[in-house]
Amino acid sequence: MAEELIISAGSKEEKYRELLPQIEAVVEDETDLIANMANIASMLHETFGFWWTGFYRVHPPLGEQEGNFLILGPFQGPLACTRIKKGEGVCGTAWERGETVIVPDVEAFPGHIACSSLSRSEIVVPVWRDGRVIAVLDIDSKELATFDEIDKRYLEEMVNVL
Ligand code: SME
Numbered sequence: 001m002a003e004e005l006i007i008s009a010g011s012k013e014e015k016y017r018e019l020l021p022q023i024e025a026v027v028e029d030e031t032d033l034i035a036n037m038a039n040i041a042s043m044l045h046e047t048f049g050f051w052w053t054g055f056y057r058v059h060p061p062l063g064e065q066e067g068n069f070l071i072l073g074p075f076q077g078p079l080a081c082t083r084i085k086k087g088e089g090v091c092g093t094a095w096e097r098g099e100t101v102i103v104p105d106v107e108a109f110p111g112h113i114a115c116s117s118l119s120r121s122e123i124v125v126p127v128w129r130d131g132r133v134i135a136v137l138d139i140d141s142k143e144l145a146t147f148d149e150i151d152k153r154y155l156e157e158m159v160n161v162l
Contacts, residue, residue: 038074052077089113
């Protein structure tokens with residue numbers, strides 16, 4: 001596995017294109033989901049300098065019963081809320097809908113959960129396994145309207161390698 005992240009200065013899309021194979025290489029060598037989530041959060045956070053980058057996992061895990069809340073997983077950034085119910089906030093909404101949610105202005109999103117008052121925009125991407133959402137990747141920015149279809153496309157691809 002690569003020991004160090006290598007990303008050259010370039011457009012957002014160029015950075016994602018450089019990052020994707022490095023994430024694949026790291027995940028390929030490790031079967032533990034938490035370890036892989038931790039490295040993906042780190043690599044994204046370091047590459048883009050986001051405010052908060054991390055995962056919430058569906059609890060209880062697959063195979064036990066239908067999940068009923070999200071619980072904080074590996075992340076980079078400030079202290080965060082630990083439990084989020086299905087349908088609540090941006091994370092619970094992305095989980096319930098089973099689709100990526102892009103929020104250009106968190107103040108305009110009804111029910112947004114403000115773990116950090118400095119967060120202004122957000123993207124939440126569901127992580128699928130065996131036809132069910134097992135986690136979400138949540139990224140927060142201190143700027144408005146940070147995330148668009150480019151982020152959605154590459155982040156969906158990145159969480160699919162988990
Ligand atoms: N803002 C999220 C909560 C998680 S934190 O941003 C880390 C939400 O509304 O679901």
